[in-house]
């Protein structure tokens with residue numbers, strides 16, 4: 001039997017702790033660090049990592065001598081709004097532009113007041129032992145940002161959070177977003193960097209974003225995974241929804257050698273509602289793993305999930321969608337749909353709905369399909385004179401475009417459509 | 430225009446068309462009638478180039494070209510248009526994008542310039558009004574959520590846009606109310622031209638009141654067993670297919 005594989009050396013902690021963090025956070029970090037030395041990398045036997053454990057070998061090529069070079073710049077891809085720039089996980093205060101209207105506050109974890117610090121450090125995140133990469137983030141993060149959207153305020157433009165990474169090393173961005181009661185906002189998380197193709201992974205972005213939605217608040221999160229091939233990305237989005245709040249997520253994932261997104265939503269109080277949309281495409285040898293989890297903890301909550309994935313060439317996509325309806329979550333409504341398209345015989349998509357229902361008065365529907373391009377649709381387009389390759393492109397795009405149209409930001413829609421078109425041209429349809 | 434000789438076609442090893450001979454001259458309208466399952470849609474699909482069907486014998490000549498050697502998209506560019514009996518829904522591909530791509534690929538095949546966006550829009554709006562559909566349908570997915578009648582009208586709208594030399598209408602009249610039937614008929618009549626031909630597959634003679642055919646053929650068990658003028662349709666309506674020595678299931 002093989003020896004247990006640990007996190008590669010480049011991911012072990014060498015930097016001293018940030019002594020300006022509050023005591024509770026420092027303590028959590030010490031715990032995480034203490035465990036890191038012995039923490040095993042997930043293997044295939046770990047159900048949660050069954051299909052992605054092998055791709056973790058891409059972490060072996062990381063090095064920890066980051067150069068710290070290069071200035072942060074706002075990405076110029078047409079996505080507009082207020083902008084917060086993080087480079088290697090650190091807030092670049094002079095790049096970006098925050099609203100002057102005080103609808104939003106961005107605070108470094110170093111400066112949290114007592115009650116905010118308590119919110120952050122008492123998160124369920126630290127009680128979970130099933131999230132090794134979140135633990136890695138806890139061990140490493142040096143600053144952390146707290147974003148407050150103020151009570152009963154509506155942010156007039158989206159807040160873009162741009163995560164940029166340089167060409168070497170690992171970064172551990174950490175965000176805590178608090179939508180106060182009745183607040184409304186759209187956040188756009190944009191992961192960029194390393195556009196060139198390199199044979200090996202040289203960068204790891206290991207991000208954690210927590211969303212806390214207080215009663216009646218409404219948050220839309222658009223998450224764009226756009227970084228280049230050499231960036232490995234393991235990210236966690238953890239949301240907790242209080243009474244009558246609503247979360248909408250739109251994830252657009254473009255593959256890299258190792259991409260993993262865990263999206264975990266807790267509907268913690270009655271009347272909470274979430275809608276999770278995702279589009280994910282891979283080509284070449286890329287790997288993208290989507291793990292979503294919706295916890296219906298309280299009664300009268302609704303969840304709706306829609307993911308569409310396209311794998312081309314010899315790439316691989318994983319979709320694992322778990323819905324857990326707790327015993328007291330009566331009158332829950334859940335609907336999950338995952339449709340997948342394989343563009344080649346060598347591509348692979350592993351989809352697994354996991355429903356655990358412990359309440360009896362609930363509605364929960366789910367459906368998954370995996371298919372190739374529909375021959376009947378293709379024939380119809382051909383009978384109108386459309387060339388075969390163009391017809392295939394139209395159908396492939398059409399498969400995901402329905403979800404892209406639901407993204408409530410025109411600039412993002414345009415960007416995602418462009419990326420999808422580029423994907424289809426680069427993939428061998 | 431179109432010459433079909435001794436056409437035999439099979440699907441999954443089952444012979445369906447068993448020796449069809451048919452000649453359609455420029456400007457002519459031919460109606461094809463016949464009981465359910467006799468092979469009418471099969472013939473239409475074979476003409477359009479559906480590769481699910483295997484051609485086991487015979488030939489199809491369009492103008493002076495061998496149709497059977499052309500892939501589907503080239504047949505369309507050569508002017509073959511099939512209005513489907515059951516048009517497929519394609520969510521995610523907008524009608525507009527679909528029509529524009531189709532029209533421009535046909536135009537460029539004939540050495541014509543692609544239409545610019547404004548000219549195309551004008552044309553599309555004009556044609557969609559002609560078939561009495563709301564222009565808002567242009568932005569929807571191809572046939573997505575359309576009712577049966579709307580799908581049929583959309584087929585006619587596409588035909589008007591693409592102006593085919595040979596239009597094959599596979600039961601475009603089925604399931605239409607009188608108003609929609611008139612819309613379809615007006616569309617076809619608007620396209621009639623000494624250089625264009627039409628093949629209409631139908632079960633009902635009422636369509637032929639609006640689009641008067643030059644010939645009527647009866648297809649049964651994969652063969653044309655009778656041909657005649659437009660009176661034949663009336664006769665069939667009255668007497669059914671029994672008098673032709675075949676089982677009458679047309680009204681099923």
Ligand SMILES: Nc1ncnc2c1ncn2[C@@H]1O[C@H](COP(=O)(O)OP(=O)(O)OP(=O)(O)O)[C@@H](O)[C@H]1O
Nearest residue numbers: 440441443445464465466467468469470471472514
């Ligand atoms: N895959 C298949 N394998 C075997 N037989 C098939 C297959 N597909 C169709 N058929 C048969 O081919 C025959 C001709 O079908 P076709 O659709 O051409 O009839 P049709 O004349 O258009 O009928 P309708 O009036 O109902 O539209 C039918 O008997 C049908 O059952």
Ligand SMILES: [Mg+2]
Nearest residue numbers: 469470471514
């Ligand atoms: Mg038929």
